Each structure stands twice: as structure tokens, then as C-alpha cells.
Amino acid sequence: MTARALSVVLPLLMAPLAFAVIHRVKARFAGRQGKPLMQIYRDIRKCLGKGATLSRTTTWLFRAGPTINLAATLAALSFVPLGGLPAAVSFPGDIFVFAYLLAMGRFFTIMAALDTGSSFEGMGASREAVYSCLAEPMLFLALLALARHSGDLSLSGMLAAVSAGSWLTGAPVLALVTVALFLILLAENCRVPFDDPTTHLELTMIHEVMVLDHGGPDFAFIEYAQTLKLWIFAAVATSLLLPAASGSLVWDALWGLAGVFAAAAAVGVTESVMARLRLTRVPPLLAAAGAFAALALILVGG
Amino acid sequence: MPLYLTALFVLLATALAALASGRGRAANLVGPLGCLAGCGLGLFAAVSALTAPVPPVLRLPWSVPYGAISLTIDPLSALFLLPVFILGAAAALYGKGYLSGLAGKRHLGAHWFFFCLMVLGMALTVCAANAVFFLVSWEIMSLAPFFLICLHHEEDRVRTAARTYLFAAHLGTAFLMAFFLILGHLAGSMEFSAMARVAPDVLGPYAPALFFLALAGFGVKAGIVPLHVWLPEAHPAAPSHVSAFMSGALIKAGVYGVLRSLTLLGPLAPWMGQTLLAIGILTGVLGLLAGLGQGELKRFLAFSSIENMGIIFLGLGLGVLAAATGHPGPALFALSGLLFHVINHALLKGLLFFGAGSVLHAVGHGFMERLGGLSKRMPFTAGACVLAGAAISGLPPGNAFFGELLIYVGGGLAAMDMPLTDAVWAWTGVAGLAFIGGLSVIGFTRACGMVFSGEPRTADAVNAHDPDPLMRAAMWSLGLLALGAALAAPFLFTAMLPAARLLLAGQSTVLPVLPSEVVNPETLLTAAASLTFGAAALALILAFARSRLLAGRSVRSHGTWDCGYIRPAPRMQYTASSYAEPMTVLFRRLLGEKRRFTPPEGLFPATGTSRFATETPDRVKDDFFAPLFSAVLTACDALKRFQHGNLNLYILYLLATLVILLAIALGFAA
Numbered sequence: 012m013t014a015r016a017l018s019v020v021l022p023l024l025m026a027p028l029a030f031a032v033i034h035r036v037k038a039r040f041a042g043r044q045g046k047p048l049m050q051i052y053r054d055i056r057k058c059l060g061k062g063a064t065l066s067r068t069t070t071w072l073f074r075a076g077p078t079i080n081l082a083a084t085l086a087a088l089s090f091v092p093l094g095g096l097p098a099a100v101s102f103p104g105d106i107f108v109f110a111y112l113l114a115m116g117r118f119f120t121i122m123a124a125l126d127t128g129s130s131f132e133g134m135g136a137s138r139e140a141v142y143s144c145l146a147e148p149m150l151f152l153a154l155l156a157l158a159r160h161s162g163d164l165s166l167s168g169m170l171a172a173v174s175a176g177s178w179l180t181g182a183p184v185l186a187l188v189t190v191a192l193f194l195i196l197l198a199e200n201c202r203v204p205f206d207d208p209t210t211h212l213e214l215t216m217i218h219e220v221m222v223l224d225h226g227g228p229d230f231a232f233i234e235y236a237q238t239l240k241l242w243i244f245a246a247v248a249t250s251l252l253l254p255a256a257s258g259s260l261v262w263d264a265l266w267g268l269a270g271v272f273a274a275a276a277a278v279g280v281t282e283s284v285m286a287r288l289r290l291t292r293v294p295p296l297l298a299a300a301g302a303f304a305a306l307a308l309i310l311v312g313g
Numbered sequence: 314m315p316l317y318l319t320a321l322f323v324l325l326a327t328a329l330a331a332l333a334s335g336r337g338r339a340a341n342l343v344g345p346l347g348c349l350a351g352c353g354l355g356l357f358a359a360v361s362a363l364t365a366p367v368p369p370v371l372r373l374p375w376s377v378p379y380g381a382i383s384l385t386i387d388p389l390s391a392l393f394l395l396p397v398f399i400l401g402a403a404a405a406l407y408g409k410g411y412l413s414g415l416a417g418k419r420h421l422g423a424h425w426f427f428f429c430l431m432v433l434g435m436a437l438t439v440c441a442a443n444a445v446f447f448l449v450s451w452e453i454m455s456l457a458p459f460f461l462i463c464l465h466h467e468e469d470r471v472r473t474a475a476r477t478y479l480f481a482a483h484l485g486t487a488f489l490m491a492f493f494l495i496l497g498h499l500a501g502s503m504e505f506s507a508m509a510r511v512a513p514d515v516l517g518p519y520a521p522a523l524f525f526l527a528l529a530g531f532g533v534k535a536g537i538v539p540l541h542v543w544l545p546e547a548h549p550a551a552p553s554h555v556s557a558f559m560s561g562a563l564i565k566a567g568v569y570g571v572l573r574s575l576t577l578l579g580p581l582a583p584w585m586g587q588t589l590l591a592i593g594i595l596t597g598v599l600g601l602l603a604g605l606g607q608g609e610l611k612r613f614l615a616f617s618s619i620e621n622m623g624i625i626f627l628g629l630g631l632g633v634l635a636a637a638t639g640h641p642g643p644a645l646f647a648l649s650g651l652l653f654h655v656i657n658h659a660l661l662k663g664l665l666f667f668g669a670g671s672v673l674h675a676v677g678h679g680f681m682e683r684l685g686g687l688s689k690r691m692p693f694t695a696g697a698c699v700l701a702g703a704a705i706s707g708l709p710p711g712n713a714f715f716g717e718l719l720i721y722v723g724g725g726l727a728a729m730d731m732p733l734t735d736a737v738w739a740w741t742g743v744a745g746l747a748f749i750g751g752l753s754v755i756g757f758t759r760a761c762g763m764v765f766s767g768e769p770r771t772a773d774a775v776n777a778h779d780p781d782p783l784m785r786a787a788m789w790s791l792g793l794l795a796l797g798a799a800l801a802a803p804f805l806f807t808a809m810l811p812a813a814r815l816l817l818a819g820q821s822t823v824l825p826v827l828p829s830e831v832v833n834p835e836t837l838l839t840a841a842a843s844l845t846f847g848a849a850a851l852a853l854i855l856a857f858a859r860s861r862l863l864a865g866r867s868v869r870s871h872g873t874w875d876c877g878y879i880r881p882a883p884r885m886q887y888t889a890s891s892y893a894e895p896m897t898v899l900f901r902r903l904l905g906e907k908r909r910f911t912p913p914e915g916l917f918p919a920t921g922t923s924r925f926a927t928e929t930p931d932r933v934k935d936d937f938f939a940p941l942f943s944a945v946l947t948a949c950d951a952l953k954r955f956q957h958g959n960l961n962l963y964i965l966y967l968l969a970t971l972v973i974l975l976a977i978a979l980g981f982a983a
Contacts, residue, residue, distance in 0.1 A: 063866070070695075079852045108845065111708060115845075128766065141899075148744040158729050213876060
């Protein structure tokens with residue numbers, strides 16, 4: 012019970028910190044000191060304390076977007092195990108509910124962006140919709156490969172079934188799935204090489220441009236949901252790499268946290284060593300993720 | 314059965330009474346009220362038949378050769394009666410409001426006559442248990458919409474659409490006649506029950522031909538690619554309540570037909586499942602990709618209906634493949650999922666067509682590039698359309714999600730259990746369904762965002778308003794039913810199961826009590842429903858928290874952020890075609906998008922000299938059917954030599970035909 016609660020409470024508390032790790036790694040690569048690790052918490056608190064400026068063009072859809080997105084991300088989080096800790100909720104077939112909850116959040120984020128009538132936000136919304144449409148089948152292929160590998164159709168179950176022993180026998184499968192999941196993590200969280208969250212030109216953004224008009228508590232919701240989403244994908248991807256469950260609550264939790272922060276650091280390294288791809292080159296990269304997942308599926312065999 | 318027959322008689326009486334009450338308001342009162350009463354009774358009959366332990370049966374002699382008035386309401390029939398009567402009633406309610414401005418200008422008596430006939434025809438079609446009787450009902454159901462589409466017959470595009478519909482409907486029926494004649498010949502009877510008993514070794518050699526005949530004949534009605542060409546023409550041309558019924562219910566007759574013919578074709582084979590699965594993915598993906606290129610709201614909705622037919626066929630393909638390879642558990646999941654999706658799509662697409670109808674009613678057209686900002690002017694319609702659009706994209710906690718979830722889990726279980734060669738198909742199915750879902754999100758965010766969000770792009774949209782109470786009531790009823798279907802998903806699954814079992818009754822494998830030992834469907838649906846509705850409740854709590862946070866603080870209004878530009882104008886908003894551009898560019902080869910571009914010339918180009926336009930044609934229609942039909946016409950020209958108007962020669966033809974027939978008959982006798 013405590014373990015299940017921990018796999019939700021830890022991300023709720025520490026997801027922004029994982030995000031801060033990315034910033035810190037990128038700053039160090041660039042030879043800068045970087046902002047304090049706790050700055051992101053202060054930013055969120057500052058936004059929560061502010062009033063709001065709403066566009067005259069917008070309706071309830073604009074205000075509903077961040078709220079629904081945060082609720083959907085929180086619900087999706089409840090399916091995600093953390094290292095050796097089981098997820099709060101788990102049942103066979105939950106992978107589909109998990110993916111569709113994230114899609115629900117995305118739908119309303121897109122609608123909120125379109126509600127402003129801004130061309131920039133329309134552009135971002137269009138790209139977000141297209142890339143997630145291409146990423147979703149790849150995610151399902153990767154998860155199906157794990158399902159076939161483990162004989163379990165729940166997210167917790169298929170990740171828990173991966174042990175050190177299964178890396179000895181099925182290393183190619185697991186490695187391919189991990190790479191595919193890492194690529195999907197970058198795409199779903201709008202990181203380099205799919206999108207550059209720190210760019211300063213609206214025309215080239217995807218996620219950041221969709222939320223240009225949000226401010227105050229709405230923006231706090233968006234930021235927080237974004238850190239949670241990164242946590243979700245990082246936890247799923249690294250559960251494969253850290254297969255051991257010791258049985259001790261503390262060690263499992265620490266083990267899981269180490270995995271998530273390592274994944275965040277890996278994102279930071281990726282962002283530092285490569286540039287964003289041209290937008291037309293994104294679909295082939297996503298197709299490559301799909302190809303890895305499909306290859307993994309075939310390697311699992313019969 | 315008595316209740317069902319009463320419903321049919323009420324519908325028939327309403328049809329005649331509407332015809333007798335003339336062109337005006339009287340007909341617009343008698344028609345909808347009678348239709349509502351008939352459909353209400355029918356709904357009770359359908360629900361009681363669904364729960365009946367033994368299917369109600371009626372068999373009366375009929376003077377038509379090989380025919381009999383033979384009706385059976387088994388679980389499969391009862392399930393398909395639900396969309397017929399629900400949408401019949403809702404469309405009658407909506408249509409009364411929609412047509413009230415046309416009283417006297419159009420012959421509303423005739424309109425309601427054909428409307429009742431269409432509902433009646435479909436109610437008979439899904440219950441007919443004799444092939445001759447089935448074909449007669451099928452024709453009633455198929456002919457009536459032609460007259461309904463023609464309401465605005467003075468418009469050229471409406472006449473073209475109605476003609477395309479008529480051609481398609483009849484070509485489909487031709488395949489069905491061949492199908493039933495061959496099957497009836499093998500069975501020695503035109504009763505479905507006799508056809509189902511044909512020994513597998515007798516049926517075997519004919520099975521592939523029969524399968525493809527049924528697929529072609531019923532597929533035209535269902536709108537599967539490449540037989541879908543009539544659908545995007547007919548739906549926008551018809552008045553919206555008729556489009557709602559056609560899209561929600563009528564095209565499901567095609568699905569029903571395929572399902573029913575599968576029960577007649579003996580043991581299912583893996584290739585059947587693979588064919589259906591491939592068609593499903595093709596229909597779903599191509600339907601939506603083509604839909605993304607459409608600028609008109611109802612035309613886009615028509616393409617979305619094609620996509621949903623794709624989902625249904627995808628589920629069917631997965632189910633048949635799993636059943637044929639000895640995996641009844643996943644099969645039951647996929648089949649009950651597709652049946653659930655039939656109901657879900659009916660409710661949501663009906664609602665969306667009503668919403669589109671309200672936009673058309675208020676603005677006069679549905680061209681997305683000329684609309685915008687309607688959610689301020691018609692908040693009810695906008696809310697209904699956005700929520701229905703999210704739900705039909707399969708997003709939780711919408712009702713369509715639970716149907717798709719069953720298909721997904723069926724596919725997932727099949728992908729885990731099957732040997733590699735079959736599992737590849739299941740993986741393709743799951744990935745295909747995910748891709749279709751993503752495309753649907755693009756399509757519906759685009760349609761809703763362009764029409765309802767932002768600022769009005771032209772003056773057309775400025776004076777729009779929500780529809781009258783009657784039309785709103787129709788939309789409320791479908792919306793609440795959709796919500797109810799989502800909340801009651803676990804119970805509805807139990808109601809679907811008998812029909813899904815019926816589809817597998819002819820298989821040799823032993824059916825498990827529940828679909829799978831690995832996954833309990835009822836637990837799955839209950840858990841999924843509580844979690845996703847929990848997420849919705851959480852959203853409400855967060856919204857409350859947000860409003861508490863903002864209470865007492867400054868909340869200001871301002872223009873949308875325009876990056877410092879001084880004079881933003883509504884025309885600068887992102888357009889529907891730009892929104893879909895990344896996808897249409899990615900698949901440009903496939904879609905055959907046409908671009909017309911006149912670039913600006915000189916250093917100071919004059920206003921209005923440069924132009925840019927894109928158009929996404931229906932390639933199946935333009936590159937396949939159009940050449941085919943013109944070739945047929947050219948070939949028919951050759952026959953004109955025999956059609957010269959000389960009466961004497963015509964009589965000679967008759968005589969020659971008689972002599973030849975006589976010779977053949979005598980030859981056989983000898």
C-alpha cells in the first residue's frame with residue numbers, strides 16, 4: 012500500500028526537480044552555472060499566486076485546457092510504476108487507458124490553443140496534433156512488444172516482469188524497446204530534436220507556442236503537468252533499464268528516483284549535443300522509433 | 314414481437330397520414346409526432362428482444378416466389394434496431410424544427426412519408442430472415458433516402474449527389490442478389506436458417522466468391538474504401554436530420570449485412586479476417602486523411618463516418634482472425650467492441666450532424682475557412698460539438714472510448730497469444746487503430762477549432778445563434794444517451810455479448826463463459842470507467858480550485874498575443890487547410906492534393922493579383938470510378954445500333970427472344 016502511494020506521491024513532489032535537472036545539465040554543458048534547482052518550484056508558486064489576463068477572443072475552452080490536461084496527466088500518472096515500486100492502479104489492458112488519458116489532455120490543450128485565434132498557436136497546435144498522431148502508434152507497438160515479452164497486458168505487470176535475467180536472454184528486444192521509448196519520450200515532451208523548448212522565435216516552437224496566451228494559475232497548471240508528463244515517460248523508459256526490485260521500500264524508491272533523474276540527465280545531454288531537426292525530418296525519426304519497436308516485436312518471436 | 318409490429322404499423326400509418334396532410338405545417342406535425350411514437354414503441358421492442366431468452370419469430374406466407382414474411386429478432390438484430398429507433402426519434406424531433414421554415418415551400422408531406430419509410434425499411438431489413446423479404450426491405454430502405462436527399466433539388470450538387478447515391482445503392486444490391494441467389498441455390502431455400510445449415514463441404518468452394526460478393530454489396534452501403542464514393546457526396550447534400558440518420562443508422566445496415574452473411578458462410582477462415590482487417594485500416598486511415606483536406610463541415614463529418622466504418626471493420630477483422638485461429642477470448646473482445654462502437658458512433662455522429670445542421674441553419678453554409686468564433690454566438694452547439702468531437706475521437710471518458718478499448722484489448726491479447734505470422738496482423742490492427750485515433754484528433758480539433766474558436770473570419774458568422782428548443786432537445790437526448798452509454802459501459806458489454814456469441818456460433822472452438830481468463834472485460838470496463846470519470850471529476854475539482862485562486866485577484870481582458878503586431882485582423886487566423894498541412898504534405902502522393910498558385914509579381918504587387926488554392930479530390934472517384942463509368946457509357950453506345958426506334962424490329966426482338974427461350978426450355982425438358 013505504502014509502495015503504491017509512494018509511486019504517486021514522489022512524482023507529485025519531485026517531478027519539477029527532474030525538470031530542473033535537464034536545465035542544470037544543459038547549463039553545465041554550455042559552461043554556465045545554471046539557475047538554482049529549486050527555481051522551478053518558485054516559478055510555479057509565483058504563477059499560482061498571480062491573477063490572469065485572458066484574451067477577449069477566448070471562451071471556456073481556453074480556461075478548461077490547462078485544467079483538463081493536468082487532471083488527465085495526474086490520472087495517467089496513477090498507472091506508472093517507479094522502479095521497483097508498483098503503480099497506484101494496475102489492471103490488464105491499462106496501457107490503452109493510460110495512452111488515451113494523455114491524448115485527452117492533448118486534445119483540450121490543442122483546443123485551448125485554437126481558442127485564442129492566434130496564428131502562432133494554431134501553428135503549434137497543428138504540429139502537436141500531427142506529431143502525437145505519429146508517435147502514438149509507435150508507443151503502442153513498443154508496449155505490445157513488452158506485453159508479448161512478459162505475457163502481461165498491464166503497464167506495471169509488463170515492466171515488473173523485466174528482470175536482470177530477461178536482459179540476459181532478451182537483451183536485443185529490451186534494448187530496442189528502450190531506444191524506441193526514449194525517442195517517444197523526446198517527441199511527447201517536445202524536447203530536442205523534435206522541438207526546442209528554449210527557442211525564442213514563436214514560429215519554430217511547438218509546445219511553448221501553444222501556451223503563449225496562458226498566464227497565472229493556468230500557466231502553473233501547464234508547467235506542472237509538463238513536468239509530470241516528463242516523469243511519466245522517464246519512469247516507464249528507465250524501468251526497463253533498472254530491472255531489479257529489492258523488496259525494500261527505501262531502496263526501490265531510491266533506485267526508481269535514480270532512474271528518472273538519469274533519464275532527465277540523458278535528455279539534457281541530448282539537448283546539448285544536437286540541434287533541433289527540421290520539422291519535415293521529424294516524421295522519419297518517429298518512423299524510426301516505430302521501426303525499432305516493430306523489430307523488437309518480431310524478435311520476441313513466438 | 315407484437316410491440317415491434319405495432320411500431321412498424323405506426324410508422325406506416327404515419328407515412329400515409331403525412332402524405333395525405335399536404336405540403337405544409339400539418340405534415341410537419343403529423344410526420345415527426347408519428348415517427349416519434351413509432352420509434353419509441355420500437356425502442357421498447359428492441360430492448361425487450363435484446364433481453365428475451367428466446368428470439369421472437371414471425372413467419373407468414375407470401376405470394377412472392379421463394380419469399381416469406383419471415384422475421385426474427387435475435388440479439389444481433391435487436392442490437393441494430395437500437396440505432397434505427399434512437400436516431401429515427403431524434404432525427405424526427407430535430408427535423409421538425411429544421412423544416413419548420415420550409416413549410417409550404419417544399420412538399421413536407423412527401424418528405425416525412427419517405428422518412429418514415431426509410432426508418433421502416435431499415436427496421437425490417439435488420440430483422441428479415443428470408444432473403445427475398447430481406448432484399449425487398451433493403452430496397453425500401455435504399456430508395457427512400459434518394460427522395461430525402463433531393464429536398465433542395467434545384468441545386469445542381471444536390472441532384473448530382475442524389476444520382477450518385479442511387480447508382481451506388483443499386484450496384485450494391487446487384488452484388489447482394491447474386492450473393493443470395495447462389496447461397497439460396499446451395500441451401501435449396503431462401504430462409505436464412507436453411508442457408509446457415511448448408512454443409513461446409515458443399516459451401517467450401519463457393520465461400521471465397523460469396524464472401525467477396527457480400528463484402529462488395531454490403532460494403533457499398535457501409536462506405537468502405539474504395540466503395541465509399543457516394544457517402545461524401547450524399548451526406549452534405551441531404552438535410553441535416555437525414556444526414557444524421559443516414560450516417561448514424563443507415564450505413565450500419567452495411568455492417569449488419571456483413572455480420573449476418575458471416576453467420577451464413579460457415580466456418581470462418583483466417584484470410585477473411587485478414588481481408589476485413591486490411592479493409593478496416595485502409596478505410597479508417599484513408600477516410601480521415603481525405604477528410605483532412607475537406608473545407609466543408611458536413612463533408613468532413615461524412616469522411617469521419619467512413620473512418621468509423623474503418624474502426625468497425627478493423628474490429629471485425631481482428632475478431633474473425635482470432636476466431637478462425639482458435640482464440641475465442643480475444644475474438645469476443647474485438648467483436649463486442651465493434652458492436653459497442655456501432656451504437657456509440659450512431660449516438661455521436663447523430664449529435665455531430667445535428668450540430669453541423671445548426672451551424673448551417675444559423676449561417677447558411679459550413680465552409681470552415683469562412684467561419685470562426687461561433688462558440689460565443691452559439692455556445693450550446695459549440696459545447697455539444699467539441700465534446701462529441703472529443704468523444705468520437707475515442708477519448709475517455711467518452712462512450713466511443715470503451716468500444717475502442719475492447720477492440721484494443723482484443724488486439725492486445727491476440728498479439729500476445731498468437732503465433733508470429735498471425736500476431737503481425739494483430740499488431741498492425743492495434744497500431745492502425747492508434748493512428749486512426751490520432752488522425753481523428755487532428756480532424757476534430759481542426760473542424761471544431763476553425764468553426765467555433767477564434768474570431769469570425771467573414772461577416773457570415775457574425776449573426777449566428779443557437780437553434781430552436783426542439784432541435785436543442787434532439788441534441789440533448791443524443792448527448793445524454795452517449796453519456797449514459799459511457800457510464801453504463803460494463804452493463805452494455807453484457808448486453809453486447811449474446812450478439813458477439815451469435816457471430817461465433819458456427820465455429821468449432823468451444824466458447825469460454827467470459828471472453829478471457831487473462832482479462833475480465835467487466836472488471837476492465839469498470840476500472841477504466843471509474844478511472845476516466847475520476848479524471849473528469851478531478852478536472853472539475855481543479856477548475857474549482859482555479860476559480861478560488863483567481864477570486865479577488867485581477868482578471869483582465871486583453872487581445873490575443875500577436876507578437877507586437879499593431880493591426881491583427883480575423884483573416885490572419887490560422888486556416889483549416891494550414892492546420893492540416895503537415896499531414897496533407899506527408900501524404901500528398903496518396904491524396905493527390907491539387908495546388909493552384911499565382912505568385913505575386915514585381916516589387917510592389919497589386920492587391921488581388923496573387924492567389925493560392927488547394928483542393929483534395931476523391932482519387933478513387935476521379936481515377937477509378939469516373940473512367941470506369943465513362944468506359945461503360947462508351948460501351949453502351951455500341952448497343953444504340955439496336956435501339957433505333959423501329960417498332961417492327963422491336964417486335965421481332967421479342968419474338969426472337971421467345972423462340973430462343975422456348976428452345977432452351979424444350980432442350981432442358983428433353
